[in-house]
Amino acid sequence: MRTPARIEPRLLGQMTKRRIVDVLRARGPSSRAEIVRETGISAPTISKAVGSLLEAGLLEESDSPSTTTVGRPGRPLMLATKTSHVIGVVLDADRIRTVTAGLDGALHDETVDERATPESYAELLDAVVDMLTPVLTSEINVQGIGISTPGLTDQVRQEVVLSPNLPCTNGRSPSTDLQARLGVPCWLVRETHALCLAERMQGRARALDDFVMLDGGAGLGIGVVQRGELLHGHRGLAGELGHVTVEPDGIRCGCGNVGCLETRATDHALLRDASRTLGRALDPRELIEILTTPSAERDAIAGDVDRVTTWLAVAIAAAINLFNPRAVFVHARWPRARADLFDAVRERALERALLPTATHCPIQFASATKLHGAVAGGLQRLFDQQTH
Numbered sequence: 444m445r446t447p448a449r450i451e452p453r454l455l456g457q458m459t460k461r462r463i464v465d466v467l468r469a470r471g472p473s474s475r476a477e478i479v480r481e482t483g484i485s486a487p488t489i490s491k492a493v494g495s496l497l498e499a500g501l502l503e504e505s506d507s508p509s510t511t512t513v514g515r516p517g518r519p520l521m522l523a524t525k526t527s528h529v530i531g532v533v534l535d536a537d538r539i540r541t542v543t544a545g546l547d548g549a550l551h552d553e554t555v556d557e558r559a560t561p562e563s564y565a566e567l568l569d570a571v572v573d574m575l576t577p578v579l580t581s582e583i584n585v586q587g588i589g590i591s592t593p594g595l596t597d598q599v600r601q602e603v604v605l606s607p608n609l610p611c612t613n614g615r616s617p618s619t620d621l622q623a624r625l626g627v628p629c630w631l632v633r634e635t636h637a638l639c640l641a642e643r644m645q646g647r648a649r650a651l652d653d654f655v656m657l658d659g660g661a662g663l664g665i666g667v668v669q670r671g672e673l674l675h676g677h678r679g680l681a682g683e684l685g686h687v688t689v690e691p692d693g694i695r696c697g698c699g700n701v702g703c704l705e706t707r708a709t710d711h712a713l714l715r716d717a718s719r720t721l722g723r724a725l726d727p728r729e730l731i732e733i734l735t736t737p738s739a740e741r742d743a744i745a746g747d748v749d750r751v752t753t754w755l756a757v758a759i760a761a762a763i764n765l766f767n768p769r770a771v772f773v774h775a776r777w778p779r780a781r782a783d784l785f786d787a788v789r790e791r792a793l794e795r796a797l798l799p800t801a802t803h804c805p806i807q808f809a810s811a812t813k814l815h816g817a818v819a820g821g822l823q824r825l826f827d828q829q830t831h
């Protein structure tokens with residue numbers, strides 16, 4: 444019989460650090476004794492790993508002594524929120540947004556900054572540098588920056604492969620370029636993956652190991668979590684449900700093909716069709732207002748709403764049939780305008796999905812935003828780097 448390979452002390456240390464981070468994420472502030480109890484790892488090993496995490500600025504000791512520890516009260520440990528931050532950057536077709544957050548993932552809402560997305564890649568980088576300079580010159584230690592991007596992203600090369608809705612980033616690496624200018628670790632995270640991570644970290648998917656996140660904003664993509672892991676595919680490009688052809692002679696898609704599902708099932712598709720019907724260019728806020736209040740215009744676009752309802756339902760049903768998830772989360776704006784709009788999407792999706800796969804698969808709105816996603820993506824990379 445072969446004896447198991449001896450685990451390297453360094454690897455053991457990294458695994459211990461990872462376990463500590465996981466315990467603090469799940470339980471919140473905890474004493475060393477509680478972590479020992481929770482992990483089953485010896486007190487000296489935990490103590491050494493905690494020391495190293497404190498030194499790296501990933502943990503802090505809480506101000507209040509633990510009330511649950513018997514004997515000598517210890518100060519509970521928590522993921523750093525005061526001394527270390529992480530930044531989330533959301534690159535989108537129409538706007539760029541930034542936010543800072545603690546290492547527990549809680550956003551500092553007062554720090555949200557927003558700008559219109561510039562035309563060129565160089566201006567895009569300039570804008571992000573400009574928005575983040577005040578944060579990076581403050582006293583707080585920024586551990587890293589998660590950059591959420593729409594479209595196909597090669598996670599290994601940290602490069603945008605194809606972004607139909609933000610084409611100036613095609614073939615570029617915003618993370619490498621921003622890291623060179625800002626001097627802080629930057630990580631590129633595909634938007635649908637970022638949304639999955641955020642939903643699992645602090646949203647409605649906390650206890651779920653199998654779920655699908657469907658993003659139907661500007662483009663249409665899905666993130667798939669199976670057995671607790673994101674589905675990546677060979678180069679990290681899996682999940683492009685939006686570029687499945689549904690109308691062979693349909694309209695031109697940003698990917699270059701025609702008749703993609705993405706041209707029919709998104710916020711942008713409804714905005715385009717409703718603008719054409721009403722004979723004026725609507726902005727997203729106007730569209731929501733029209734959907735919310737009874738009016739002749741609302742009646743006029745009822746056919747457009749009906750079509751996008753069906754196509755979004757088709758996308759959800761496809762995700763259910765393909766991946767048999769425990770739940771589907773939908774990130775889209777227009778169905779939030781009125782409760783009956785999303786009810787209709789859900790109803791049609793369940794009609795179109797195969798019954799055995801759709802049974803017990805709730806379809807609900809995602810609770811985490813793209814800002815949460817960028818932060819969650821950054822945190823995952825930060826903890827992976829520090830504990831692997």
Ligand SMILES: [Zn+2]
Binds near residue numbers: 696
């Ligand atoms: Zn396409």
